Amino acid sequence: MISREVEHEKEIPEKITIKVVPPGPEARKIVELDSKYLVKTTKSLPVVGERAKGAFVEDVDGNVFLDFASGISVTNMGHVHPRITEAVEKQLHKLWHFAGTDYYYRAQVDAAKAICDITPGKFQKKVFFTNSGTESNEAGIKIAKVSTGRQQFIGFIGGFHGRSQGSLSFTASRAIHHKGLFPSMPGVEHVPFPNPYRNPFGIDGYAEPEELVNRTLEFIEKYVFRTYAPPENIAAFMVEPIQGEGGYIVPPMSFHSRLKKLAEDNGILLIMDEVQTGFGRTGKFFASEHFGVEPDIISLAKSIASGIPMGASVVRADLDFPEDGLHSNTFGGNLLASVACVATIDAMKNEKAVENAAKAGTYFKKRLQELSEKFPQIGDVRGLGLMMAVDFVRDQKTREPDTKLRDKVEYKAFQNGLLTLSTGLSALRLIPPLIIRESQIDMGVEALSKAISQSI
Ligand SMILES: Cc1ncc(COP(=O)(O)O)c(C=O)c1O
Structure with missing residues (x-):
């Protein structure tokens, strides 16, 4: 044997x-x-x-x-992966954890810079490190509330954003996620997602992509904004570029840029949840790039550190919290995760x-x-x-x-x-x-x- x-x-x-x-x-x-x-x-x-x-x-x-x-x-x-394994192994012998939200170390700064360099948006960005996708969305929700002074949000039917109380309030891909759990965070209104294969508007046969986008945006403007959620109340749209848990739904290519325009016209932020689509999965570093969109806030997790638990909320620098103490955590940007993140990005670039x-x-x-x-x-x-x-x-x-x-x-x-x-x-x-x-x-x-x- x-x-x-x-x-x-x-x-x-x-x-x-x-x-x-x-x-x-x-x-x-x-x-x-x-x-x-x-x-x-x-x-x-x-x-x-x-x-x-x-x-x-x-x-x-x-x-x-x-x-x-x-x-x-x-x-x-x-x-x-050999190079990512080597980076984590090396760090294991130096320092594992050093309270990165209270103290300082290089690995966290390196990881934040590497992420800012590859994420969409030519503007200056900042990073809040988390331990999971749901926690990245929670951070995005808080930043959107505090920076806009608004409290309501719009999410999409079929979307999945996590299971903690804030992100769960956006999740709408399977009823079981909510069973016995009402209420989660109040203030999230859901609208249809432009699903080209099974369109939500009952359009017979093949739905033209532009018509799908028109109908979706019309729904938001005509029915949601005008009747019960005035745009002045809305802090952000939270959306996946491609719905993941909802069935791998790719919306028409003009959808996200038109949604961003609607957001900008009304002082609303766009939180793009790239937890599943990010880090090269779709053939671009981030799926937002396929749609030509620069989100105000990007939620990341999953492949960010190749399996060492890590997530991140990447935000326009001017949206940063106005003072210390509004948000923090214990493990975010942990040293092992940070070196794994940098090594992952390096390996992705080196190996094309x-x-x-x-x-x-x-x-x-x-x-x-x-x-x-x-x-x-x-x-x-x-x-x-x-x-x-x-x-x-x-x-x-x-x-x-x-x-x-x-x-x-x-x-x-x-x-x-x-x-x-x-x-x-x-x-x-x-x-x-x-x-x-x-x-x-x-x-x-x-x-x-x-x-x-x-x-x-
Ligand atoms: C798009 C998206 N957002 C958020 C999450 C939640 O991530 P986590 O399970 O790490 O909390 C997931 C998980 O599948 C996801 O696919």
Whole structure:
């Protein structure tokens, strides 16, 4: 028998390897313990990770999976990236934590500068470091309230912004998120999001992108502003450039710039939640760039430090709090997270990861479109860069969501060695690391195709 240490020294093969049908015996033991000792969350698949490298994850039974979930868009540079690992390892021997909101150290300043340099907006920016996406949005909400002196907000149906009380009040992608939790923060009004595949306005057949945008903005101006939420009360719009948990919904390309114009005309701020879309996922460093928008506040988290918990609210410098003490935290900008963040940005630049996401994304979309020609159950292939999803339908014409089939495909794909994640009512998100190669995309598409064949 090979000892555990020797096992660890062995390279993880760069191919899907299923030794026992997952979940295997070791995995099942851990899943059972998990349900005994951990509070219920959002568990999707009984995959139990042991170690990983690049786009591949080995589970506790020795199965090797191709990871098209990337820890929900966190390990964008692949698992255990050597240079990011080295940076964190080096810092581990120097200083871990030094209360970065009260005291000072270089790593936090370096990380803030690196983020200001890459985020959209030619104006001066400042950063508040957090530990998660929801906390980044909470910071954005506070900054918007204090800087405008206004207390109301507008969010979008289908949006997801987190689960703490402030950001939860914007989250509108699944009713379960709110069940038994009323009220969260008051003052958030929701409006429809211009979803081109299933438009919210009941427009028959294909909805022209411009018409969708017109209707959305008209709804805000005619119905919301004029009837119950005067624009003078609104501190900010909070919106995702592409709705993530809502089903990977890409709005028409003019939407965000027209929303920003509406905001500017009324002294309203634009908070762009790039927690899921940021850091190269869509083939640009930030998805806002696709839409030509410079948000006033950008919320970040997930891939910002490659899996060391970190988030950030990046704000126009003139929106900074007027005095100390209005907001702070304990772990924000922690040293390990800060060095991981700088190393992540360096690695992304050095390895041209964003460019690869754009190129590989084009190839991936083509392969998925081929798959949709083979399987009429795929009603839509959508996304930008490597933020891709396929939507399962009962009928191509009515576009009726097929949630059951989507869930089955997700599970079968897992048993065939491909990790994916559901999103929205009937979509499966496919988000490999940005460093993915075409041969690995082919491997994933093959596993997905097999899973669909086994599920229909
Ligand atoms: C767009 C968006 N905002 C916020 C969040 C919340 O992030 P966290 O789970 O780190 O609080 C998520 C998480 O999926 C997200 O996708």
